[in-house]
Amino acid sequence: MRALQSDGAAVVHRDERAEGFVLLSPQFKQRWRFVTAHMGNLHAVLDLAKVADTLLFVLDPLDGWDSTGDYYLSCLFAQGLPSYALAVLGVPDLPQKKQADAKKKLGKAIEKRFPDAKLFPLNTEQESLLLLRHLAAQKQRHLAFRDRRAYLLAHNAEFVPSRDSDLVGNLKVSGYVRGWTLNVNSLVHIVGHGDFQMSQVDAPPDPFTLNPRVAKGQQKKGQDMEIQVSICPHSQQSASVLMQPRKQQPLQSEVIPDPMEGEQTWPTEEELKDAEGSLKKRRKVLKVPKGTSNYQAAWIVDDGEDGSEEEEEDDNMEDEDLMEEASQVVESSEEEELAEEECETMTIAESARDDLYDEKVDEDEEQMLEKYRQERLDQMFPDEVDTPRNLPARVRFQKYRGLKSFRTSPWDPKENLPRDYARIFQFQDFSRTRKHVFRQLEKEETEGAMVGWYVTLHICSVPISVMESFRQGMPMVLFSLLPHEQKMSVLNFVVRRHLGNSDTVKAKEELIFHCGFRRFRASPLYSQHSSADKHKLEHFLRPDAALVATVYAPIAFPPASVLLFKQRSNGMHDLIATGSLLSVDPDRIIIKRLVLSGHPFKIFSKTAVVRYMFFNREDVLWFKPVELRTKWGRRGHITEPLGTHGHMKCHFDGQLKSQDTVLLNLYKRVFPKWTYDPHVPEPVPWARNEQQLFMQELEME
Incomplete structure (x- = not known):
């Protein structure tokens, strides 16, 4: 505090709760409030970085x-860094031989994070004056999420309990x-606590004015100049009421769903005629086998496929011989898989085992091994699942569907x-709504408290926990909300994975x-x-690509930065990913792909008998319209089932290889879960976990 005092500035107020102070500078005609942020x-x-100039x-x-400071800098850069200045204290106190090395080391560290920044020493009054002059003339940097929103850092707060309860x-x-400009009709968001309405805005006297009066007899040679706060003309009176709400925005955040809203009515005669006319236009004549349904016929491609005599001879194969050979192969393969699972082990070095012997492990060893095996299988065979033996595939995968083309199929x-979609708000065109809201703010002259005014906000129905957090020294930050x-x-x-995190x-x-101010x-x-x-679902947040994270949350108008943290069992918050808000779009389709695999049993010129994809005849007939593909690029479809154990005859656009694998893709739309919670627990002080890094290196080896 003493380092920033000079001839043109003086301390007029100390805030013991926030460990800060206020500086008035008649020379630069500016007023600064310094607030210390606890690391x-x-x-x-x-x-504090959200509202700091x-x-x-x-x-x-x-x-x-x-x-720790490097980790906090990464978070600040990802959120959005306002104007900044760098200062250093205590360089002359170092030994003369170490001062040059310390300056070089500081220069290298600053060049990495702040390539264009200037370092200001704070050892004399003249150096402090240079820093204040730099702060006064510095150009303010632009932060996107602060545009068109009023924000405020609380200087004082008072809680008045309601008549019904002392907790609100x-x-x-x-x-x-x-x-x-702050309007009383808009809603206000208290960061970390939620959205509230304002009942009144007062205009109290400004406690720190830029017209100080020097008290007689106070200024002496060799002493710091003390400045008394000047009294405004209306300071003797109580705070005057500046605004009261007229047409206030509601606090409703969810739609109350009507259970009868989705009730369907019988179509009219005109609608039935139009539907029949459209069907007649789309009809086409195809030659299909007997017993083929309309749905199955829609998947038959009228290409005039050429069959060979060798393919026709395959129709006369006996089903009993096929099933006997298939059962023998299945039993032998199952025995081999069981033997491989029983013999799989994992060994580590003795030194590492001794070092980690006494450490507490959250999960048992069996669960850790199973988790490791599952992750390896997911990486080696993405989206592939095994068809259940005790449950029909048409029942297990009844929510999935086949697509002719993932890109072009409607x-x-x-x-x-889902039912959660009845609780959310949707826009016909969100980008147009955003432009309209911004245009209205720029055109209309908003009535309210202007920038720089000292005001008192009366906020309704606030829990007492907000005041308790403020009394404990946490900063209280308020943002006004735009419509919706x-x-x-x-x-x-x-979002994109943070480079310093490999979880x-x-x-x-x-x-x-x-997200922005939330x-x-x-x-x-x-x-x-x-x-x-349509967009394919990703099961993991991959570090090598930019992915889209979809959640239920309050609407925010982009641009807005976003930081994703993962809370550990010890209470620390680790930065996982950073990014920005893309859109507010409930119609964005996220598709989960599921792959069933089979193996060619008998291969002919363009046909093959495939097994292990299904295990009963009814499943083959159910999935017959879905197109097949192979890992080596062949395309085909199911011709007919063979026997009762799931063998099927398939036709492809070329001859298969014996080592090829036949795949069948199924798709299902997925939705996020409603897990939104505005309450976020306070993090514990962050520290680099060297033990965890050693464990990750050990697993990689």
Whole structure:
């Protein structure tokens, strides 16, 4: 604090709760409020960076910053870094021989993170004055999620309990308006606590004005100049009421579903005639075998396939001989698979085993081995599953369907929606709504508290936990919401794995989202990022590509940054991925692919007998319309079943190889789970886990 005092500035207020102070500078005609961010609390650092005009990084003279500081810098850069300045203290206190080495080391560290930054020493009053001059003339950097929103860092707060309960009441928050004009009719979001309505906005006297008066007899030679706060003309009176709500935005975040809304009515005669006319236009004549249904006939391609005599001779094969040979092969293959599973072991070095002997393991060894085997199988055979023996495949995979082409086959986005979709808000054109909201804000002159005014907000129905957090020293940050931003919908984020984290992140695993000015918990789905109509589901957050994370969350207008954290069992929050908000689109189709595999048993010129894909005749007939493919690029379809044990005759566009594998693709649309939770637990101080890094290296070996 003393390092920043100079002839043109003086400390006029100390905030012991937040360990901060206020500087008035008559020379630069500016006012600064300095708030210290505790490095032990990640939420406090990120919240203060959301509303800060300038971040002042005070570096260590020897190392600059440690691993914890480097981790916090990664989070700040991903969230969006406002204007900043770098300062260092204590370089002259080092021995003369180490000062040059310390300056070189600091220069190299700064060049990596801040290539264009200037380092300001804070050892004399003249150097402090140079830093204040730099802060006064510095150009403010642009942050996307702060555009067109008013925000405020609470300076004082008072909680007034309601008549019904002491746990909920009205909260009076005082501070300076920043960013945009604050309107009492809009909703306000308290970061980490939720959305609320305002009942009133007051205009109290400004406690820190830029017209100080020097008290007589106070200024002496060799002493710091003390500045008394000037009194505004209306300061003797109580705070005047600035605004009261007229047409306030509602707090409704979900749609109340009507159970009768989906009730269907019988079509009219005109609609039936139109449907019959459209069917007549689309009809075409095909020659199909007896007993073929309309659905099966739709998959028959009228290509005039050429059959050979060798293929026709195959029709006369006896089913009993086929099934006897098939049963023998199945029994031998099952015995080999059981023997391989029983003989599989994993060994590690004795030194590593001795070091890890006394460590606590969360999961048993058997569960760890099973998890490791499953991950290896998923990597070697993506999306492939085994057809169950005790359950018909047509029952097990009844929610799946076949597609002629994943890219071009139609899929209705309004078909078979879950019940959670009745609770969300949907827009006919979200991008047009976003442009309209922004255009209205720019055209209309918003009535309210202007930027720089000191105001007091009366916020309704606030839980007492908000005040308790403020009393404990946590910063209270408020953002005004744009229209529709309190409503729930389906948000899509483009994310990329953080380079410093190698943890395995599965789909539907709960993560902590820092989206713009919000933070919440949700379980995302991951899919490929492309411009197609349908997007393939990804089971893991892969580090080598940009994926789209889809969750249920309150609407936010892009652009907005997003940070994904994973909470460990010890309470630490690890940065998993970073990215930005892509869109708010419930119609984005995420498709899960499932692959059934079979093996050629008898191969002819263009036909083959395939087994192990199904185990009964009815399943073969059920999946007969679905197109087949092989790992070596062949295409084909099921001709007919052979016997009663799931063998089937298939026709392909070329001769198969004996080592080829026949695949059948099935698809199903998936939706995220409603796991949105606005309450995020406070993280413990972050520290690099060297033991965990050693475990990961050991598994890789």
